């Protein structure tokens with residue numbers, strides 16, 4: 001493969017707002033360094049709820065899909081990223097016992113081969129060296145997040161193969177695939193303890209008490225990207241998704257200065273690599289930078 005002329009990162013996400021809660025500071029950092037960063041949003045978030053009590057009103061519910069598009073536009077601007085919709089329909093988070101069937105036509109029900117096609121086309125067009133997505137459990141058990149993982153892995157492997165999806169453009173093989181690993185117990189514990197040590201009230205005790213240790217993923221972290229100076233942008237982008245986040249909620253409980261002191265990174269697992277890069281790493285582009293002019 002020829003040396004790339006520019007660093008390009010593709011972040012694949014399930015819904016508008018996921019890009020702002022997973023890897024947002026990393027994206028803002030690479031944008032500031034001159035890389036191109038593209039967010040692929042699989043669904044329109046049509047079946048999301050209104051999670052901000054201040055906006056839980058009938059007129060907001062009526063226009064929710066449109067409002068979420070507008071919120072995404074603001075978040076995209078704040079982070080400085082490009083963004084494209086892959087055009088699938090939100091599956092919603094099934095609740096109840098037994099779980100209800102998934103709604104007809106939703107993203108989670110589209111077969112992987114078909115659902116990955118727009119992403120293969122996007123990879124071939126954008127030519128990213130690095131792709132980020134969720135782990136095989138989706139990071140959290142939303143059917144759209146699991147499907148996002150499935151199509152990302154599928155597209156990562158298919159995009160460079162001229163025999164697969166031949167109608168979707170010239171093959172392009174990304175060099176590295178990462179899974180988000182920032183939502184870990186060690187980070188939560190460190191944040192919780194630091195808040196208590198400062199005499200602050202921590203909202204995390206209940207969260208920690210209910211944490212299932214068997215599902216801990218922290219041992220899988222290979223890559224910690226220092227991005228503390230971009231936490232303000234991350235939070236501003238998340239708050240731009242006003243219907244999806246309560247600005248007084250526990251996401252924002254810990255002062256940013258303290259977060260920077262305790263855990264100034266966003267963390268990832270290097271899931272596939274076609275280049276030489278030794279882990280642990282602190283850079284998603286480690287091993288692909290040679291040949292790319294420093295901005």
Ligand SMILES: [Zn+2]
Nearest residue numbers: 014015018142
């Ligand atoms: Zn989501």
